[in-house]
Amino acid sequence: MHRCQPPDAVVWPQNVEQVSQLAALCYSQGVPIIPFGTGTGLEGGVCAVQGGVCINLTHMDKILELNLEDFSVVVEPGVTRKALNTRLRDSGLWFPVDPGADASLCGMVATGASGTNAVRYGTMRENVLNLEVVLPGGELLHTAGLGRHFRKSAAGYNLTGLFVGSEGTLGLITAATLRLHPAPEATVVATCAFPSVRAAVDSTVHILQAAVPVARIEFLDDVTMDACNKHSQLNCSVAPTLFLEFHGSEQVLAEQLQRAKEITQDNGAFHFSSAKEAEERGRLWAARHSAWYAVLALRPGCKGYSTDVCVPISRLPEILVQTKEDLKAQGLTGAILGHVGDGNFHCLLLVDPEDPEELHRVKAFSELLGRRALALHGTCTGEHGIGLGKRQLLQEEVGAVGMETMRRLKAMLDPRGLMNPGKVL
Amino acid sequence: MHRCQPPDAVVWPQNVEQVSQLAALCYSQGVPIIPFGTGTGLEGGVCAVQGGVCINLTHMDKILELNLEDFSVVVEPGVTRKALNTRLRDSGLWFPVDPGADASLCGMVATGASGTNAVRYGTMRENVLNLEVVLPGGELLHTAGLGRHFRKSAAGYNLTGLFVGSEGTLGLITAATLRLHPAPEATVVATCAFPSVRAAVDSTVHILQAAVPVARIEFLDDVTMDACNKHSQLNCSVAPTLFLEFHGSEQVLAEQLQRAKEITQDNGAFHFSSAKEAEERGRLWAARHSAWYAVLALRPGCKGYSTDVCVPISRLPEILVQTKEDLKAQGLTGAILGHVGDGNFHCLLLVDPEDPEELHRVKAFSELLGRRALALHGTCTGEHGIGLGKRQLLQEEVGAVGMETMRRLKAMLDPRGLMNPGKVL
Numbered sequence: 054m055h056r057c058q059p060p061d062a063v064v065w066p067q068n069v070e071q072v073s074q075l076a077a078l079c080y081s082q083g084v085p086i087i088p089f090g091t092g093t094g095l096e097g098g099v100c101a102v103q104g105g106v107c108i109n110l111t112h113m114d115k116i117l118e119l120n121l122e123d124f125s126v127v128v129e130p131g132v133t134r135k136a137l138n139t140r141l142r143d144s145g146l147w148f149p150v151d152p153g154a155d156a157s158l159c160g161m162v163a164t165g166a167s168g169t170n171a172v173r174y175g176t177m178r179e180n181v182l183n184l185e186v187v188l189p190g191g192e193l194l195h196t197a198g199l200g201r202h203f204r205k206s207a208a209g210y211n212l213t214g215l216f217v218g219s220e221g222t223l224g225l226i227t228a229a230t231l232r233l234h235p236a237p238e239a240t241v242v243a244t245c246a247f248p249s250v251r252a253a254v255d256s257t258v259h260i261l262q263a264a265v266p267v268a269r270i271e272f273l274d275d276v277t278m279d280a281c282n283k284h285s286q287l288n289c290s291v292a293p294t295l296f297l298e299f300h301g302s303e304q305v306l307a308e309q310l311q312r313a314k315e316i317t318q319d320n321g322a323f324h325f326s327s328a329k330e331a332e333e334r335g336r337l338w339a340a341r342h343s344a345w346y347a348v349l350a351l352r353p354g355c356k357g358y359s360t361d362v363c364v365p366i367s368r369l370p371e372i373l374v375q376t377k378e379d380l381k382a383q384g385l386t387g388a389i390l391g392h393v394g395d396g397n398f399h400c401l402l403l404v405d406p407e408d409p410e411e412l413h414r415v416k417a418f419s420e421l422l423g424r425r426a427l428a429l430h431g432t433c434t435g436e437h438g439i440g441l442g443k444r445q446l447l448q449e450e451v452g453a454v455g456m457e458t459m460r461r462l463k464a465m466l467d468p469r470g471l472m473n474p475g476k477v478l
Numbered sequence: 479m480h481r482c483q484p485p486d487a488v489v490w491p492q493n494v495e496q497v498s499q500l501a502a503l504c505y506s507q508g509v510p511i512i513p514f515g516t517g518t519g520l521e522g523g524v525c526a527v528q529g530g531v532c533i534n535l536t537h538m539d540k541i542l543e544l545n546l547e548d549f550s551v552v553v554e555p556g557v558t559r560k561a562l563n564t565r566l567r568d569s570g571l572w573f574p575v576d577p578g579a580d581a582s583l584c585g586m587v588a589t590g591a592s593g594t595n596a597v598r599y600g601t602m603r604e605n606v607l608n609l610e611v612v613l614p615g616g617e618l619l620h621t622a623g624l625g626r627h628f629r630k631s632a633a634g635y636n637l638t639g640l641f642v643g644s645e646g647t648l649g650l651i652t653a654a655t656l657r658l659h660p661a662p663e664a665t666v667v668a669t670c671a672f673p674s675v676r677a678a679v680d681s682t683v684h685i686l687q688a689a690v691p692v693a694r695i696e697f698l699d700d701v702t703m704d705a706c707n708k709h710s711q712l713n714c715s716v717a718p719t720l721f722l723e724f725h726g727s728e729q730v731l732a733e734q735l736q737r738a739k740e741i742t743q744d745n746g747a748f749h750f751s752s753a754k755e756a757e758e759r760g761r762l763w764a765a766r767h768s769a770w771y772a773v774l775a776l777r778p779g780c781k782g783y784s785t786d787v788c789v790p791i792s793r794l795p796e797i798l799v800q801t802k803e804d805l806k807a808q809g810l811t812g813a814i815l816g817h818v819g820d821g822n823f824h825c826l827l828l829v830d831p832e833d834p835e836e837l838h839r840v841k842a843f844s845e846l847l848g849r850r851a852l853a854l855h856g857t858c859t860g861e862h863g864i865g866l867g868k869r870q871l872l873q874e875e876v877g878a879v880g881m882e883t884m885r886r887l888k889a890m891l892d893p894r895g896l897m898n899p900g901k902v903l
Contacts, residue, residue: 208857
């Protein structure tokens with residue numbers, strides 16, 4: 054969706070001192086700085102729209118500190134979420150935020166990532182305790198103070214929160230202190246199919262209201278289910294479907310599963326099945342995580358684009374129905390799936406790269422979807438960020454005073470406008 | 479602890495337009511502005527150290543919007559947490575953040591309040607979705623955009639987070655959109671006594687590691703227990719004690735209780751008792767919430783001062799032992815209690831108002847405690863805020879670059895330094 058715009062140079066610093074020296078050098082010379090982690094973002098956050106130096110942080114890949122008793126860890130920017138969870142295996146703890154891609158954790162901080170587990174464990178906003186940031190001029194900031202890793206604080210302004218989701222436009226994140234969670238003792242997955250989108254969403258609201266501590270609650274529409282059936286050899290109904298996951302002790306899981314079953318059946322679910330064994334669970338989630346490829350396979354040769362909006366849960370049925378109508382009216386192939394417990398969903402759109410007119414329709418559809426979310430008191434991005442493509446929507450979302458406040462924040466920390474220019478604002 | 483410093487005038491605006499006009503008028507005339515909610519803060523946040531106009535927001539006390547399906551509510555600044563929960567009764571939802579006092583919710587936003595339930599439900603940082611803020615010059619900012627109440631977003635800088643915990647120094651909060659939670663189906667409370675502080679803290683860590691979703695886990699030391707026994711006619715052991723609370727279904731609670739019992743007994747707890755009935759639970763929590771008065775009653779005529787630090791949980795035993803030694807060395811009467819699941823605790827100190835020398839020792843002790851927390855990678859305030867008294871400690875906590883960043887933030891939003899001057903920075 055965003056054409057690759059390469060930087061003038063790429064550098065691979067080995068430590069924070071080198072990052073600081075590079076930033077100071079670039080800044081003093083008026084050269085744009087583009088921080089780079091794994092490049093798995095979806096909104097063009099690493100495009101060098103004004104050229105400049107890409108600071109690739111992947112060589113800094115150490116886990117600096119692991120405090121098991123304190124449920125915290127300090128990672129360098131090259132550590133990915135899978136690498137961290139591999140290291141944590143057998144520790145009884147894990148880091149649950151899971152955007153799908155094996156992104157770098159500091160990149161996930163920069164984009165304010167979330168994903169399937171957010172309904173229970175929160176997004177990056179709730180799971181970052183401290184950040185080491187190289188400010189544009191090279192100065193080193195520890196947002197919660199050097200070496201600190203308390204669970205909460207009321208000391209001064211929340212500088213940590215300012216950098217989570219700043220998309221590399223305010224500074225370079227060179228280390229992150231993250232909150233860890235106890236690994237679930239047991240896990241069970243359930244799927245159920247519904248006669249309508251509303252029935253699936255109503256079930257979600259009722260499950261949340263009943264305080265069933267669901268760990269994941271994912272919505273997949275009929276198109277997605279059809280694609281997953283074909284691609285991942287599933288045998289699910291081609292209907293609006295929920296994938297649910299529960300974490301807890303064996304006994305607790307049985308009760309949670311029973312409650313979810315009752316609630317979904319009260320809402321007309323015509324199929325409910327659960328899987329406790331790791332293999333079967335893995336097969337279901339692999340299908341969910343392969344949905345992107347499954348949908349791509351619907352029209353071979355096409356490229357995919359994933360939209361991302363989030364609305365109050367009560368408004369989900371209407372926006373999902375509208376979106377399906379829009380797809381039809383625009384003659385587009387699109388599959389809808391999302392983190393319905395947060396009101397966040399994506400539409401995976403297929404576009405023929407040889408067809409500029411279709412690309413145009415996809416872009417127009419995506420903008421229309423963003424505006425529909427805004428009209429329903431939602432946000433134009435639940436988790437992918439603003440990047441290059443949603444700057445106009447951000448203005449509509451936060452209004453003139455909000456934009457002016459964001460611009461003043463940017464100017465305060467980056468007066469020359471050299472940190473990842475052209476993004477967010 | 480902080481001498482009352484009255485403002486030159488107090489005004490009671492009835493709506494946000496009046497707040498905006500008042501702010502613009504004061505600002506243009508160079509008059510300090512002090513926002514006021516319930517005045518229940520503990521760090522002198524409402525003292526008018528430079529005189530000026532106190533804007534008392536208690537007449538704006540409407541619940542503007544209640545979105546049960548979306549788990550959100552919009553409140554004006556005069557709505558207190560008890561008033562909100564009374565309104566929510568029978569809705570199946572509640573607002574769990576509970577700092578003890580019946581504080582105004584917007585005041586709780588301003589101070590970044592938390593309290594006993596934070597271990598499970600988070601602090602104000604995690605429970606604010608949007609804020610309406612009158613900026614010092616009178617402009618109106620909606621931190622997440624006008625009327626929005628989504629559960630998550632990755633759209634631009636986190637302006638909401640910037641105002642949570644800003645202690646009235648960046649603007650006046652005139653409405654807050656808060657996240658609601660499902661009310662627990664059933665509740666059970668347990669108390670257990672330990673042979674040592676370490677045994678109580680180890681139990682806490684083990685309970686958290688075992689993913690027992692404890693809703694409250696409060697530590698009370700021997701002095702506090704003795705005071706509570708006398709004041710609230712309890713019959714508990716005079717020993718380091720945990721008060722635990724669990725929320726869930728009947729079946730889940732039985733399992734959680736059993737696990738907590740096993741863990742605490744493995745750690746040497748010599749007494750474990752639980753209460754399921756509302757009356758008995760109420761009696762225990764009333765005793766906990768009356769601890770302040772119970773401790774005051776140990777030395778009639780004295781005033782109380784509550785310190786507030788937070789450390790990584792693994793460092794709790796050493797700081798608690800050190801603190802007890804410091805109290806002894808300084809000849810002070812102090813009781814220790816706190817939200818041990820967050821690593822946050824208070825020392826309630828008694829001081830004879832007629833004895834300036836004792837007041838001096840109390841202040842010196844409080845500062846020493848703050849520095850001990852900082853030395854253990856902790857924070858000088860877990861929930862009470864910086865206010866007037868902890869500005870020096872904040873500098874030591876966040877360092878020169880952190881302070882400079884906070885000062886620039888303040889100067890950006892309040893260039894004339896008129897918003898609640900003399901606080902935080």
